[in-house]
Amino acid sequence: MKILVAVKRVADPNVKVRLRADGSGLDLAAVKMTMNPFDEIAVEEAVRLKEAGIASEVVVVSVGPDKATETLRTALAMGADRGLLVRTEATTEPLAVAKVLSAVAGEEQPALILLGKQAIDDDCNQTGQMLAAKLGWPQATFASQLAVDGDRVTVIREVDGGSQTIALTLPAIVTADLRLNEPRYASLPNIMKAKKKPLEERQASDYGLVIEERLEVVRLEEPPTRAAGIKVKSVAELVERLKTEAGVLA
Amino acid sequence: MSVLVLAEHGNAQLDEATARAVSAALCLDNDVHVLVAGKGCHDVALAAAHLDGVSKVLLAEGESLANQLAEPLADLIVARSGNYDAIVAASTSTGKNVMPRVAALLDVMQISDVIAIDSPDLFRRPIYAGNIVQTVRSKDPKRVLTIRASAFRPVGKGEAKPIETVDIVPGSCLSTFVANAVAVSERPDLTSARIVVSGGRGMGSADNFETVLAPLADTLGAALGASRAAVDAGYVSNDLQVGQTGKIVAPDLYIACGISGAIQHLAGMKDSKVIVAINRDAEAPIFQVADYGLVADLFEAVPELKGTLASAT
């Protein structure tokens, strides 16, 4: 069974992203970039399925600029077998990414495609579901546990009310939530080995696709920041202020 | 132009998020229909028909819709979509699961987690854990939106409007439902509670959550929440996680105990009206957003707070 994992290069989640002083866009010039944390979880799951003898090959794919090869190398160092970069300098909205991934799936014929549940930069939470629609495959989003058995995959999903278990017939799409696993750190020897693993580059046009934008960003702004309040000295003072000043306690 | 709102419910009860989604839909147009899809959910349809501003309810019932699985639900919405210029759902786990599938089937780019509608084609949404707000214009002929429920006031109750039964879409069953593990709680729902009491890694154990934090929540009639660290450590179940990748809340009062205030956590609660932080580290970032900060050991402060409040009532 072949597994395809989609990985995205994003700003480090620990960095507070700001606007450029002139408001013309995001100030990402000095920001450290990493693999989207949910995608690390997706790669880890695929590699574990390979180690368990369930998957035969793990292919990682990213849609983005040249620099996204670094992200693919990280995935290869974690244990993926082969990388594919579909190069574009254009803005990659989930619908466009889903179309590219669907074309890649057409060529690669994986039995399972793993994605992150959301990218922590744009927080869209769409790509996996859109890809499932484009391919006409079943989907299991927000996975916290996954088990493959023959041509079926059973997934426990984190939902608002608790958790839901569903079973899908392969081929299928699964998007990873935080508690699916704890991704490994790539060891130095594996980072060296990853440099020799195959990494192919293609263009969207190779698949007969044009990456187009459907959303026009009209404005970017920083929301008003919340001013820090006061420090109270005691529980008694806290209760008093909540009652009289804030008016949130009767 | 008409708008279709997907009702959020568990077959027995209409979720408050629907009244908030209707409120967002009314910013687009005043002809708003609500789709109730499920099984044995006639009461839900009745409740939806009483939402102020709704002009019609569509009720679709069938076995395949009983558990809100994405594939049959998306097919149903797409089948009805011809009559609508916009389709709206709240950013609940169901909305987030099904709406992108609908959007892709319609070849439309979804606008996720909208917090304000400036005009029928201008939408504001947070990116980068809420540190930046993006205003986008859709170039698509149809709009598919998920809205952040806490950013819209729920509509009230109105006169009953008609309920029309619609057919389900027969189709292949690509996925099957196996089980639900519903977290049962007597406490108010996290996303609609007026007061939320949240605990972080500082709580130290599941036991402390129950014996130290829960009594405070119950004294206040509050919902319980948690940081990711507390959920990962197994102190509480995943449905209590507040944050960028958990639930977004905006109660009147949010009390954070033993939570440091990482940006991912702040993204889920910084629109609360009043924020209280109890943390023994005076430098914890949570104090930068707290209206009232108490530098103290939570194991002393929380029981004392509970005691003071309990004796006052």
Ligand SMILES: Cc1cc2nc3c(=O)[nH]c(=O)nc-3n(C[C@@H](O)[C@H](O)[C@H](O)COP(=O)(O)OP(=O)(O)OC[C@H]3O[C@@H](n4cnc5c(N)ncnc54)[C@H](O)[C@@H]3O)c2cc1C
């Ligand atoms: C520098 C920069 C500038 C931008 N400028 C604009 C702009 O001007 N206008 C605008 O509308 N948007 C802009 N964007 C955002 C734009 O890239 C998309 O909106 C965004 O990439 C898609 O949303 P998402 O990643 O949150 O998708 P999600 O649906 O949240 O992603 C879920 C999962 O899908 C997979 N995935 C997503 N994207 C890719 C990918 N490219 N390759 C492989 N797998 C992927 C991953 O597994 C990921 O975990 C910009 C982004 C960046 C980084």
Ligand SMILES: Cc1cc2nc3c(=O)[nH]c(=O)nc-3n(C[C@H](O)[C@H](O)[C@H](O)COP(=O)(O)OP(=O)(O)OC[C@H]3O[C@@H](n4cnc5c(N)ncnc54)[C@H](O)[C@@H]3O)c2cc1C
């Ligand atoms: C992709 C991604 C998504 C994430 N999504 C979320 C999310 O949705 N929600 C979320 O919350 N986090 C999220 N996180 C995690 C986030 O970055 C933080 O790690 C997390 O919020 C920390 O939780 P915490 O504040 O409970 O723990 P810590 O940061 O460890 O803080 C514990 C605090 O408790 C205090 N404390 C300890 N003992 C006591 C005591 N006895 N009395 C008083 N105070 C005490 C300490 O001083 C400290 O400030 C995400 C991270 C990533 C990478």
